[in-house]
Amino acid sequence: MNPLPRNGRRPGRPRPRIRRATLAATASLTLSLLALAAPGAPAAATAGDRALPAGDSLAKCAWLNQKLSISTRVHMVLSRMTLANEIRMVGGQGTSEPYVFYMAAQPPFCMPAMGLEDGPVGVGDGLHGVTQLPSAVSLAATFDRSLAQQYGKVIGQEEWGKGAAVNLGPTINIDRDPRWGRSFEAYTEDPFLNGAMAVNEINGVQSTKEMSQVKHFAAYNQETKRNTPRDNVIVSPRTLNEIYFPGFKASVQQARAGSVMCSYAMINGAFACNNAYLLRTTLDERWHFPGFVTSDYGALHSTRGAVQGTSMEQPFDRFYGAALLNAVRQGRIPRSVVDGMCARILTEMFRFHLFNNPPTGNTRDKVTTRGHQAVATRVAEAGTVLLKNDGTLPLSASNGGEVAVIGPAASAATSDTGGGSAYVTAPFSVTPLQGLTAAAGSGTTVRYHQGLPADTSLAAIPSTDLSPPYSPTPFGGRYTGTLTAPKTGTYVLAVTNPCRCYDATTLSVNGTPLFSIPSTPPVHTYSASVRLTAGHRYIIKITGGSSALTWATPSVLAPGINAAAAAAKAASAAVVVVSDDTESEAADRFSLSLPSAQDELVSAVAAANPHTVVVVNAGAPVAMPWLNKVAAVVDAWYPGESNGTALASVLYGNTDPSGHLPVTFPRNLSQVPASTLQRFPGVNGRVHYSEGIDVGYRWYDAKNITPMFPFGYGLSYTTFGFSNLNITPGKGGTAVTVTATVTNTGHVAGTDVAQLYLGDPPVAGEPPRQLKGFQRVTLSPGQSSTVTFTLNKQDLAYWKTSANKWVVPGGQFHVYVGDSSALANLPLHGSFAMVKS
Numbered sequence: 001m002n003p004l005p006r007n008g009r010r011p012g013r014p015r016p017r018i019r020r021a022t023l024a025a026t027a028s029l030t031l032s033l034l035a036l037a038a039p040g041a042p043a044a045a046t047a048g049d050r051a052l053p054a055g056d057s058l059a060k061c062a063w064l065n066q067k068l069s070i071s072t073r074v075h076m077v078l079s080r081m082t083l084a085n086e087i088r089m090v091g092g093q094g095t096s097e098p099y100v101f102y103m104a105a106q107p108p109f110c111m112p113a114m115g116l117e118d119g120p121v122g123v124g125d126g127l128h129g130v131t132q133l134p135s136a137v138s139l140a141a142t143f144d145r146s147l148a149q150q151y152g153k154v155i156g157q158e159e160w161g162k163g164a165a166v167n168l169g170p171t172i173n174i175d176r177d178p179r180w181g182r183s184f185e186a187y188t189e190d191p192f193l194n195g196a197m198a199v200n201e202i203n204g205v206q207s208t209k210e211m212s213q214v215k216h217f218a219a220y221n222q223e224t225k226r227n228t229p230r231d232n233v234i235v236s237p238r239t240l241n242e243i244y245f246p247g248f249k250a251s252v253q254q255a256r257a258g259s260v261m262c263s264y265a266m267i268n269g270a271f272a273c274n275n276a277y278l279l280r281t282t283l284d285e286r287w288h289f290p291g292f293v294t295s296d297y298g299a300l301h302s303t304r305g306a307v308q309g310t311s312m313e314q315p316f317d318r319f320y321g322a323a324l325l326n327a328v329r330q331g332r333i334p335r336s337v338v339d340g341m342c343a344r345i346l347t348e349m350f351r352f353h354l355f356n357n358p359p360t361g362n363t364r365d366k367v368t369t370r371g372h373q374a375v376a377t378r379v380a381e382a383g384t385v386l387l388k389n390d391g392t393l394p395l396s397a398s399n400g401g402e403v404a405v406i407g408p409a410a411s412a413a414t415s416d417t418g419g420g421s422a423y424v425t426a427p428f429s430v431t432p433l434q435g436l437t438a439a440a441g442s443g444t445t446v447r448y449h450q451g452l453p454a455d456t457s458l459a460a461i462p463s464t465d466l467s468p469p470y471s472p473t474p475f476g477g478r479y480t481g482t483l484t485a486p487k488t489g490t491y492v493l494a495v496t497n498p499c500r501c502y503d504a505t506t507l508s509v510n511g512t513p514l515f516s517i518p519s520t521p522p523v524h525t526y527s528a529s530v531r532l533t534a535g536h537r538y539i540i541k542i543t544g545g546s547s548a549l550t551w552a553t554p555s556v557l558a559p560g561i562n563a564a565a566a567a568a569k570a571a572s573a574a575v576v577v578v579s580d581d582t583e584s585e586a587a588d589r590f591s592l593s594l595p596s597a598q599d600e601l602v603s604a605v606a607a608a609n610p611h612t613v614v615v616v617n618a619g620a621p622v623a624m625p626w627l628n629k630v631a632a633v634v635d636a637w638y639p640g641e642s643n644g645t646a647l648a649s650v651l652y653g654n655t656d657p658s659g660h661l662p663v664t665f666p667r668n669l670s671q672v673p674a675s676t677l678q679r680f681p682g683v684n685g686r687v688h689y690s691e692g693i694d695v696g697y698r699w700y701d702a703k704n705i706t707p708m709f710p711f712g713y714g715l716s717y718t719t720f721g722f723s724n725l726n727i728t729p730g731k732g733g734t735a736v737t738v739t740a741t742v743t744n745t746g747h748v749a750g751t752d753v754a755q756l757y758l759g760d761p762p763v764a765g766e767p768p769r770q771l772k773g774f775q776r777v778t779l780s781p782g783q784s785s786t787v788t789f790t791l792n793k794q795d796l797a798y799w800k801t802s803a804n805k806w807v808v809p810g811g812q813f814h815v816y817v818g819d820s821s822a823l824a825n826l827p828l829h830g831s832f833a834m835v836k837s
């Protein structure tokens, strides 16, 4: 049982969530949460509706005069505030407010309330009437700056429409490892692509009056042990500055994000929200960030955070509130520190005109529009990556014969989005089956075969096979039993954890963990397949709360798989949609294998029909043991509400698949940079980032490892050629211009993503190649276009540890242009020389 009551104020978003660290640490917090969690009707409020009491005017609040400079206005407000007034600004208001984070209004100062709402892939936290966008990784796969702006604009308009002045997003943490549960809501493993996407999305958000709170600063790359001292990241300044910081630096300097969220990670011994190196030395002193830093949910660990650089604690005021008040009164923290925290918040509130024009929307307002839905569809289409094609794709929409559409993910149990605070409630969802059926013309018939039972429909394991019989485990509980396999073959085991508490429950078999269910929206039943041998005994362990342990035996699975294979045999093509519905905040994956017996299903269908197309719905790389047996593979990520519409457009050839991988797809986990336990998820409380700057494709290139699919890779229905590499050093030797010609060498129109990689002189100690430019080009058959990349001084620099700064190394730089990070896909090579900066 869940020991904490849920906040009944908003169906679909139970608050407060249980955090392992917080739970273990504080009984007193538990009591205050209990007091806060009185049930009530769903809240409907605007951030501004309690803002300005009647009669307020310039006379009362002279800082409403927008002709004055922002610093003058900030100074005017602060000069009227007492310490208690200021303390109220910097602490959260608990979980009973309409927005997940909330700053209360202070009417005497004409100060509106400020709602801060998730999130990175659309308005989250259970609010309805919003657009469920494709996941951020899908956006990154478009390599399209303009789409990133449009995506941001949708989010900004919808947050604002709901009355929330600050969007908690984008999530720009680096995909250090494909097992990270939040990979889907982040962009990529590459800092350059990360920065480009972040800047454009934030520009889009902030063009709508909405403020962006870019998150989570920094080195937050796993869910395991998060927000505990056991997630102590040991990482070098060079690695931070070259890999984990650049997206944040670009966000605050180029896009001028109003706010930054500090992360759950502990970095070199100090929690991110109590980390002066991150917040003071880096954000303030090096980057001159003028905005405010908010703690992630419960991520502040002491009142010293005020001095260390966190301006606002959310959603509680455990360390600020009374504790901060006392610290100032007792002289432990200077009043000027609190003034400074408020000044930062006020500066951004004035910059975004929140005193004069707070949002007037309501949490119940419908904010999704046809225009927003069109952006969602466009991103889903453009982000779809064609990984393999023997010519089976595109399918013929007319006279294509029978197309067998197979798999729970095609209709019965679709995966449109990932879980946790980034989960967005869809206003509707077009399933792959619906999309493919609707777009089929005459002479093409679509028939559905589920092939596998949905995880939620599995049967309990009978006591004849499991001893002692399973019974539900309480929150934090355990179950251990012995399962005797009645038959040899593939089984599906599933566990349900319905607590909605953001706390993981793990299932293991003979000591091998299969999965962790974080119990976040939208999925509460996870499954995995295991091969068991008749008569053998297996120790089944559940750690954490659970309400059901279920299974499907080989005898239960066989009829569905066989029927799907038979239907595929009779069809002209088979489309198997597979999904990984286990990606979420609050838990990492233990393996890259697809849940349930989806691999068996694909293999059986592929054996029956040589024109088998596999569509993957997942936010991160998955294992593809059937890759050599199938005709085509399409990665559609989590495509959001337009899933089937976008898929049909790509599979029938109305849209050229133009997505390119923003993350490397490894063959298996032994290939990944953080393959050791020391690196992921860490040992003895330390997570060693000892792969250093060799993250993502940098690692594969440096170690000469060939992954399943390289970063930047993606096929099209046409082919492209590259020629005419030209490198022109700029004046003063600092900027370099590179041009190249891209030609559509195939027979249909299509889009490619031209990519420039730079190889530094050896003295820099960099991996062989780093992405420093990309450009989408759409071309008709036979058409050519020139792509231009500009390399500035920063693009050429590396972080020199001994000098503690960026330095441009002297020597020969190598330029590679093509359409993936793999050398084989980089046909143009050139070089230029630089003198040391």
Ligand code: BGC
Residues within 6 Å of the ligand: 100, 118, 119, 168, 215, 296, 297, 421, 585
């Ligand atoms: C997540 C943040 C989110 C916050 C509020 C935290 O658990 O890490 O990304 O913004 O909750 O929902």
